[in-house]
Amino acid sequence: MNSVNTAHSVVEPTPTVKRIAGAIVILYALVTMIPLAWIFLTSIKSPPDSISYPPKIVFTPTLEGFCNLFTTRTRQTPDYIQSLPAPAGACDEIARSRNMVIAGPSNYWPRFGNSLVIAFGSTFLAVSLGTLAAYGFSRFRVPLADDLLFFILSTRMMPPIAVAIPIYLMYRQFGLSDTALGMILLYTAVNVSLAVWLLKGFIDEIPREYEEAAMIDGYTRLQAFWKVVLPQATTGIAATAIFCLIFAWNEYAFAVLLTSGSAQTAPPFIPTIIGEGGQDWPAVAAGTTIFLVPILVFTIILRKQLLRGITFGAVRK
Amino acid sequence: MSEIKIVNLRKQFGDFVAVEDSSFTVEDGEFLALLGPSGCGKTTTLRMIAGLELPTSGKIHLDGEDVTFNRASARDIAFVFQLFALYPHMNVRRNIGFPLLSQGVAKAEIRARVEETAKLLRIDHILDRSVSGLAGGDRQRVALGRAIIRRPKCFLMDEPLGTLDAEFREVMVHELRELHNRVHATTVYVTHDQHEAMAMADKIAVMNHGVIEQFGTPQEVYNRPASMYVADFIGSPPMNFMRFHSGLKRGTRTIVLDGVEVAVPEVGEDVAPGEMALGVRPEHIRFSDRSSIRGAVYGSEYLGTNQIVAVETAVGIVKARVSADRSFRLGEAVGLEFNPAKLAVFDCVSGRAIASSLYAEARHG
Numbered sequence: 001m002n003s004v005n006t007a008h009s010v011v012e013p014t015p016t017v018k019r020i021a022g023a024i025v026i027l028y029a030l031v032t033m034i035p036l037a038w039i040f041l042t043s044i045k046s047p048p049d050s051i052s053y054p055p056k057i058v059f060t061p062t063l064e065g066f067c068n069l070f071t072t073r074t075r076q077t078p079d080y081i082q083s084l085p086a087p088a089g090a091c092d093e094i095a096r097s098r099n100m101v102i103a104g105p106s107n108y109w110p111r112f113g114n115s116l117v118i119a120f121g122s123t124f125l126a127v128s129l130g131t132l133a134a135y136g137f138s139r140f141r142v143p144l145a146d147d148l149l150f151f152i153l154s155t156r157m158m159p160p161i162a163v164a165i166p167i168y169l170m171y172r173q174f175g176l177s178d179t180a181l182g183m184i185l186l187y188t189a190v191n192v193s194l195a196v197w198l199l200k201g202f203i204d205e206i207p208r209e210y211e212e213a214a215m216i217d218g219y220t221r222l223q224a225f226w227k228v229v230l231p232q233a234t235t236g237i238a239a240t241a242i243f244c245l246i247f248a249w250n251e252y253a254f255a256v257l258l259t260s261g262s263a264q265t266a267p268p269f270i271p272t273i274i275g276e277g278g279q280d281w282p283a284v285a286a287g288t289t290i291f292l293v294p295i296l297v298f299t300i301i302l303r304k305q306l307l308r309g310i311t312f313g314a315v316r317k
Numbered sequence: 318m319s320e321i322k323i324v325n326l327r328k329q330f331g332d333f334v335a336v337e338d339s340s341f342t343v344e345d346g347e348f349l350a351l352l353g354p355s356g357c358g359k360t361t362t363l364r365m366i367a368g369l370e371l372p373t374s375g376k377i378h379l380d381g382e383d384v385t386f387n388r389a390s391a392r393d394i395a396f397v398f399q400l401f402a403l404y405p406h407m408n409v410r411r412n413i414g415f416p417l418l419s420q421g422v423a424k425a426e427i428r429a430r431v432e433e434t435a436k437l438l439r440i441d442h443i444l445d446r447s448v449s450g451l452a453g454g455d456r457q458r459v460a461l462g463r464a465i466i467r468r469p470k471c472f473l474m475d476e477p478l479g480t481l482d483a484e485f486r487e488v489m490v491h492e493l494r495e496l497h498n499r500v501h502a503t504t505v506y507v508t509h510d511q512h513e514a515m516a517m518a519d520k521i522a523v524m525n526h527g528v529i530e531q532f533g534t535p536q537e538v539y540n541r542p543a544s545m546y547v548a549d550f551i552g553s554p555p556m557n558f559m560r561f562h563s564g565l566k567r568g569t570r571t572i573v574l575d576g577v578e579v580a581v582p583e584v585g586e587d588v589a590p591g592e593m594a595l596g597v598r599p600e601h602i603r604f605s606d607r608s609s610i611r612g613a614v615y616g617s618e619y620l621g622t623n624q625i626v627a628v629e630t631a632v633g634i635v636k637a638r639v640s641a642d643r644s645f646r647l648g649e650a651v652g653l654e655f656n657p658a659k660l661a662v663f664d665c666v667s668g669r670a671i672a673s674s675l676y677a678e679a680r681h682g
Contacts, residue, residue, distance in 0.1 A: 216367060217467075
């Protein structure tokens with residue numbers, strides 16, 4: 001009887017257990033989805049609807065938030081608006097209904113572009129450097145390897161913002177303030193320690209025999225690394241890249257401190273969208289909604305890599 | 318194809334000496350087995366020949382060329398790993414063709430040679446399969462295919478059958494030897510399994526604690542072991558040792574074992590008095606009621622064609638391989654008779670075999 005009980009603990013859970021577990025997962029997912037749903041709904045509300053209390057669940061959706069996000073507008077007299085030719089599009093029409101005319105595009109897309117360049121650039125650099133460093137620590141006898149690894153880890157032991165002032169002063173000195181290069185270097189420096197540690201774990205798992213086999217098959221160590229180690233480290237590289245990208249994409253404090261103009265990223269820009277008579281919440285929500293898309297896409301693309309796993313089957317342990 | 322010559326090769330890891338002053342030559346087309354227990358330095362020796370490990374001192378010559386410090390990729394050798402190390406992100410065809418790719422061989426030629434190699438190994442039907450789904454034997458063949466496709470100067474194999482189950486291992490032993498007979502590549506094969514070494518190798522190097530105890534043909538190693546270690550490691554059950562205290566004179570033809578005179582091959586050297594051991598293989602023992610070496614049956618092990626009978630004597634337990642026809646009672650009194658031409662005498666302190674006419678034969682023949 002005893003043996004049946006012990007076997008029971010490792011077999012398929014009962015349908016009831018499965019149903020309860022499923023319900024908990026769905027409930028948790030719903031709770032975490034509420035802020036996202038809230039942001040998306042706000043982005044398609046009109047400004048008065050967005051601040052009404054109690055919050056409106058049923059409302060007439062409008063593109064006003066997105067229009068306000070992408071444009072700057074000026075107030076004009078009704079007479080002047082009457083004298084203009086017919087509106088050129090939906091946004092034009094919405095603006096005129098509020099006695100405004102579109103003056104030009106807003107800074108949202110340039111800021112969004114800065115975010116893309118800085119986040120992907122720093123992720124690429126951090127993962128590249130991290131992979132090479134992790135390979136070195138994993139395969140060669142590096143003098144003081146343990147101390148070096150601890151030093152690399154120790155850069156993450158205090159919140160990065162603790163060194164904000166020295167970095168601000170250094171950046172001003174070196175002319176890196178408000179430059180994309182400066183932000184890429186900063187985010188790379190923060191992410192590379194994480195990348196080294198994560199990737200070292202993944203590369204340690206890849207048996208050395210593969211490289212040795214490749215070297216005997218006539219390849220140099222660098223070629224063996226490129227043709228044999230890297231393809232097997234893709235899972236680890238994908239996971240590390242997602243972590244690095246999420247940090248660089250979301251980073252706010254340094255972006256506020258070190259960028260203000262041409263290199264400003266989207267996070268410090270979005271809250272500064274001011275409408276008439278205060279914060280333009282639908283526009284802010286619209287900016288946030290679009291801002292979520294790249295991370296979503298990147299994660300979905302790499303999800304396959306993450307789930308596929310490495311076919312270690314060819315080496316038996 | 319070529320000759321591998323190892324001269325005074327030595328490897329030290331920190332304070333640990335993995336390989337101590339080894340020298341041997343593997344002739345062109347010869348199959349050498351490096352045999353020994355784990356940790357004896359056989360794999361380290363193989364890795365030094367491959368260039369995966371650099372020796373502390375000594376020389377390695379490949380085909381007359383000093384390759385001691387050449388990169389592995391520059392040595393033109395093939396290595397079959399214990400765990401095969403098939404590249405998991407490539408299919409069978411790409412795994413086998415990978416060594417040719419590094420040499421810049423044309424695509425069409427790689428294709429042709431992969432197919433030719435696969436036919437030789439009878440794996441042409443699985444060329445487009447992923448290596449992760451293959452059975453142990455097929456993985457083994459793919460690993461061999463990757464080794465032979467390049468027609469390297471020599472093959473190095475590190476216990477390639479170690480992970481296969483016993484039944485299949487015998488099939489592969491046969492296949493490997495057959496493959497060797499067909500391609501005649503100089504081969505160094507590392508194993509801890511004496512049966513594999515005996516069945517496949519032209520020469521065997523028995524290693525222990527980083528030292529090569531004996532280098533010779535399977536027959537030499539079995540019939541004329543150079544040391545007690547070799548005599549004990551090879552053969553199952555191993556050689557029996559019967560201890561006695563004595564000195565020996567050159568030309569002596571008998572020794573005294575527990576008061577009984579035993580005829581031995583003519584001793585070829587003078588030995589100062591000390592602990593000695595008479596070594597006799599189980600198959601060189603007969604039961605004879607006339608013999609003065611007496612004992613009582615202690616146990617027996619039935620093997621089908623014959624049986625191993627353990628006999629408790631005044632000089633310890635002696636195992637004899639005798640016909641399976643006769644059955645023995647436990648405690649039954651028996652007399653033991655040895656085949657005098659096949660006996661070896663060892664110095665127990667150094668473990669060294671004492672020169673005798675048994676060993677002189679080896680030198681002449």
